[in-house]
Amino acid sequence: MLLNSLKLKNIRSYTEETINFPEGSIILSGDIGTGKTTVLLSIEFALFGIIRGQLSGSSLLRHGKNKGYIELKFSLEKSVIIIRRGLKRSNKNVIQDAGYIIINGKKQDLSPTELKSKILELIGYQEELLTKSKSLIYRYTVYTPQEDMKQILLEKEDERLDVLRKVFNIDKYKRMKENTVKYVRNLKMLILKFETRLENLEEKKKEQDDYKETINRLDKEAKKEQILITEKKNELNTEKETLKQYEKKISSIEKAKTEIEIIKTKIGNDKQLLKNNKIDLEDINLRLSKSNKETEKTENVESLNRKNEELKKKKELLEQNIDKIKDRESKFGALKNNSESIIEKITSLESCPVCEQKVDTDYKKQIHKRENATIGDVASQISKLVSLKNKRIVELEELRVQINSLSERLKSQEIIFLKKKQFEEQKTKKINLLEKQRKLISKIKIEEQNLLVLVKKVEDKKLLLKYEKSKNLLEENTEKIKEKEIKQAELLREKKTLEGISSRLKEEIEKKEQSKLELIKVRDLQNWMLKYLLNIIYLMEKHILLRIHNEFNEYFQEWFNILLEDENLNVRLDETFTPIMEQNGYETALENLSGGEKTSVALAYRLALNKVINDFVGTIKTKDLLILDEPTDGFSSEQIDKIRDILDMLRIKQVVIVSHEPKLESYVDNIIRVHKEEHVSRVI
Ligand SMILES: Nc1ncnc2c1ncn2[C@@H]1O[C@H](COP(=O)(O)OP(=O)(O)OP(=O)(O)O)[C@@H](O)[C@H]1O
Ligand SMILES: [Mg+2]
Structure with a gap:
């Protein structure tokens, strides 16, 4: 710097x-x-x-x-x-x-x-x-x-x-020494711990051997039991198979019994049907013979219809004729009434309502004569018409009688036609009934044969005895197997418990063995630390300090001597x-x-x-x-x-x-x- x-x-x-x-x-x-x-x-x-x-x-x-x-x-x-x-x-x-x-x-x-x-x-x-x-x-x-x-x-x-x-x-050496001493102290504690842990190692090993022996014995016994169980189970399986066969047969017999009952009911029903069929046939035969006679009286319906039409037309014409006569009769009646009214009026009339002159008696007589002559004519005409009308009415009555009888005949022909139809139907029914009868007879025959077969089948009495015997045997064997399995399970349970104890013991022994190895290591380490490490640290520190001291001392003296x-x-x-x-x-x-x-x-x-x-x-x-x-x-x-x-x-x-x-x-x-x-x- x-x-x-x-x-x-x-x-x-x-x-x-x-x-x-x-x-x-x-x-x-x-x-x-x-x-x-x-x-x-x-x-x-x-x-x-x-x-x-x-x-x-x-x-x-x-x-x-x-x-x-x-x-x-x-x-x-x-x-x-x-x-x-x-x-x-x-x-x-x-x-x-x-x-x-x-x-x-x-x-x-x-x-x-x-x-x-x-x-x-x-x-x-x-x-x-x-x-x-x-x-x-x-x-x-x-x-x-x-x-x-x-x-x-x-x-x-x-x-x-x-x-x-x-x-x-250099402080670190001091710390190293302190730490080493502390560490050695901890090692001592560890050694003590390991030594305590190792105290009963041999006893534990002996205990472990005993457990192993018992486990082996239990294992052998359990295996023996297993062989017996397997044998018994094989036997049991064969027995089960036989029993199954028996059960199959029994169930087929039970089925057959039900079938017999069903067939019997069917046969009964079919026989009843046959009986009813016979009654129906007899009834039809009777009817057929009866209706055959009834249908013999047949007529030509067409010609009857034609005649009926003709008569109806005639009747119509006759009725029209009568109406005309009645019409003319009433007209003549009106003329007669008019003449009689004129006579009556003129007889009572004194003077003319128009010119108010007195009506003359001659004139009145004249008028009486003329009107009486008219009344005479009209009366002869009316009597002719009445006799004609009566004749016609008689004719009409006859015609009506004819028409009525004709329609009676037509009606009876219609009834005959229906009866014929019924007759044909009965005939077909009879054929059907005969066919049904034939089928029923053959069906009953087959059913009776089936019944015979089933009845024979049902009559196997030894089967039930055999079945009961086999069932008892099976139950006995199952019970035996259960007993053996319980015994084997007990053996295995005991074995498992012992194995658990033994494995914990094994772990304990292994840990102890491990501790033994570690004890050796720790003792070695402790030795090494006490004998060598502490010495080395001490020497290193001393060496470094010495070097520093020497150098420091040399420089110190040198500078001082200069100054x-x-x-x-x-x-x-x-x-x-x-x-x-x-x-x-x-x-x-x-x-x-x-x-x-x-x-x-x-x-x-x-x-x-x-x-x-x-x-x-x-x-x-x-x-x-x-x-x-x-x-x-x-x-x-x-x-x-x-x-x-x-x-x-x-x-x-x-x-x-x-x-x-x-x-x-x-x-x-x-x-x-x-x-x-x-x-x-x-x-x-
Ligand atoms: N906080 C401060 N504020 C102002 N002045 C200060 C403060 N502290 C110290 N002084 C002054 O500052 C000046 C410088 O101080 P300094 O110690 O640097 O002097 P110097 O040159 O080292 O003197 P000497 O030769 O005596 O050692 C001094 O007069 C001191 O008293
Ligand atoms: Mg200063």
Whole structure:
């Protein structure tokens, strides 16, 4: 990782400023309180955000401002990364505001925690070393704050060792040891469990053998029973077949009996029919002989009809003639009445109603004569007509008598015709009856023959006895089979129960055998863990620690000797990585050393630690960057000169040194000057 630039907005003494970082060694120079440390803290904040107990928002956001941000641009291998984190005041607290990361121009808006995870992933730091134990790697390799420089040396032995174990990831050996011991303890419990489980294995095996024997015996007995059952069943099947035959015969006899009854009824019916038929025949014969005589008197109906027509015409003519005579008779009657009325009128008439002259008696006589002569004529005419009419009436009466007798004869001819027809019908009926009689006789004959056959068939008396015997035998055998089957089922049930017990026992034994094998394995494992694994872990840890210790110790002594050329003051690291100082052959405590000596020990320790971590923790990508804040506090002028050698020896691509030591400026490649005016810092 190489720093490119840092943009600050409302951060401590800065209102708005951008600081560019070139490659090589850089000195951040400026008077006390001008804003140098602020730059370093800002870089750390840009990378990891607020770190509880170490880097707070309120220590960064400029007093009196509600919002600010820090934006860091850096290159990592071939990538250019810009990360920005905001700060904002809320109530009395300062919290992190929204931020983002731009990797090779690709921007991602992320929450503070997401940003931190992203950065840790990019620079190859183990996340737990940041969250649980501060930003240890960064603080021990890249940047140790001014005040913390000596802190690590003053910490308690075990705490320091604990921290270093974490940094170098040796902690895992301790965990491995603890876990192995825990695991061995569990194995012990497991062994105890297996041993208890194995206690009665032999007894169980014996028990299993006994069960197997009984099962075999039961199996043999059940098979024997099965053979007997099969034999009996075969016998039973033959018997069933015979019985079936008998039943068939019996059922056909029963059928025949019913048929006999039916035939008998039929014969009875047919005989009755025959009897009725005979009666009908006799009746018909009688009728036929009778009607034969009745139909003998036949006449010619046609000539009778013709004569009847003629008589009817005659009668009609006669009736017309009588009507004419009656007509003429009434006309003559009218003439006579007219003449009699004239006579009567003239007799009583005195004067003429027209001329009112008196009617003369002669005239009256004259009129009487004339009218009497008319009355005489008319009377002779009427008497002639009456005698003619009477004659005609007699003739008409005769005619009627003739017509009546003729129609009587016609009627009797019609009756004769019907009787003849009936006679013919009776004849046909007789023929039918005779045919029916013949058929009935032959039918009865056949039926009687059938009856004879059936009756013979029905008379098999031995069959029923045979049938009963066979049925009893069958029932006996069925009963026997049932008994045998029950016995066999009992045997099989017992066998199955025992098999169940035996199979459970088998499983139990198998499990025990399995446990036996596992016990061996677990014992082996326990042995291996106790004898070898723990040893190996111990050795590995020791080996790594030794390597780290050796390297650390070498670098520590080397840097120290460079910084302080005092033959009387020697340093080394003990096994807990505590620096031991020997002055004139006597061990002395850190606090007894002079300010410059203290700074030398601290810086040598810091540089050695940086080198060792970078060597041992391969994943980290911040090896190109080193930041030192006031590393020369209390140094003599000669010691300050040593910084130049150190920079050469470090061979780190970018080193940022904060110092207000003007002498240092000539040793570095770049100078960044910080200046503060009216509490606003600027870079010049
Ligand atoms: N929250 C803040 N708001 C405004 N100013 C602050 C805030 N915190 C600290 N300061 C001031 O900002 C200035 C810069 O501080 P900084 O620690 O960066 O100085 P420095 O250059 O490192 O000084 P020294 O050389 O003494 O270490 C100081 O005057 C400090 O008191
Ligand atoms: Mg400072």
